[in-house]
Amino acid sequence: MNVKSTPPSITSVCLLAGKIMLQSGAETHRVEDTMQRIAASFGKTASQSYVTPTGIIFSIDGTDPTNFMRISERSTDLHKIAIVNSISRQVTNGELSMTEANEQLKQTDLDSYSFSLFFQVIAAALVSGCFAIMFDGSWLDFIPAMLAGAAGYLAMERFHDWVELRFFAEFLASVIIGLLSLLFIHLQLGAEMDKIIIGAVMPLVPGLLITNAVRDLMAGHLVAGLSKGAEALLTACAIGAGIAVGISFV
Template sequence: MTTEDLLLDTCLLAGRIMIEGGSEMYRVDDTMSRIAKNAGECSAMVFTTPTGIFAAVSSSPLVQLSPVLRRGIDMEKVARVNNLSRQFAAHELTLPELREELIKVDQHTPYFPFWLQVLAAGLCSTTLMVIFAQAYDWFDMPLAALAGAVGYWVYARVSRLTNVRFIAEAIGALCVGLASWAGVRLGIGHNLDNVIVGAVMPLVPGVAITNSIRDMLAGHLISGIARGMEAILSACAIGVGIAVIFRFL
């Protein structure tokens, strides 16, 4: 592998990891450009989209492409790539060492255990119910936590079983509605609206909406619009799942 190919491969790997982790596009551009500049290529050309990255350097006539097949939220990976980029800028890592470390980040980054994610979804549902209801409804808090945890568990499991986008959000929201409705009917909750509002929040694509606006403000109009539409469709899928409950139950 030539030096140019190694540099482009390293830049594309860093950019793909950041996009898959939920980073903003301008941050991806900046990181890839800085890696190229610190490697001696001051005129690197980078073009990023949510589904693919293009990169080229002036010393090579070729342009390399890296597809982005999945996107999620993993800020640990984004932070680690930024830290490795700073180490490379400080000459603490060579270019081959940087590539090896990025491969380790891509394959072996520790993540919170699934049971802890479900528990956090339940806690988040309870606190957000308090915020949106503007009252400490102690009677509905346990049901909101249970419904939020169930909905997130179903959403995560369905996401692993299918590659069809927005199906997981719809089914997860449907389970939130079912759990909330069943809890109210059984007497362990009394305000269905408050419970659903809190329990559905872990499914809402808040980071995607924020990154979409930040990308558009930074001038990345294509990425901003694409991410915004993705977030809107996710919100619509969640709304469909909840609407089914109110329509038929």
């Protein structure tokens, strides 16, 4: 006996698209716009959505029950955002049915497009060395900045696996960067400690978070913009405090 699966609802498809985008680092106004476009493509032109960095509230036509989805984990995955945008455009153009869109969104949610930790550490090392040169450092600071940046990024990822508070992980990673920079200068392996530190902390700086905060504020999403700005400020304070503790041993 064949049992037919229940087709997905418009609300579930919209919430899944919004969840993937918000967890991947999209701006809140982009998430709301995508959800409303998908709903409108299926004939629901009066949908209402309210998105914050930690939750999504969505309702259709004011007649269906209002749905809420909690967002507890957020990262940066621009590839997933691009995939959801592509699915949204295909739905708007009538190229995907609701069931097909739901299946593609489910697969996108399950897939992981991030690079392995090894490649992330290598990228952090290269970024750190290049930023040290870009901020008027000498080539003598290139290798120390690479090593300190790689060690700091690896430490942040490992500490974050052990401790759920990302700010604490960023603080400890910054302490390690400060200590390594101090050690390189003490061993005369680098020329300027400030240039080494500036380059090494760049992979930890919440650049996307700051950008999204400004964009949300400009779009009129004051709650989301201020909360993301506060999160970026706390991250900056954690990095600064960690560096201060690390170099205080001089």
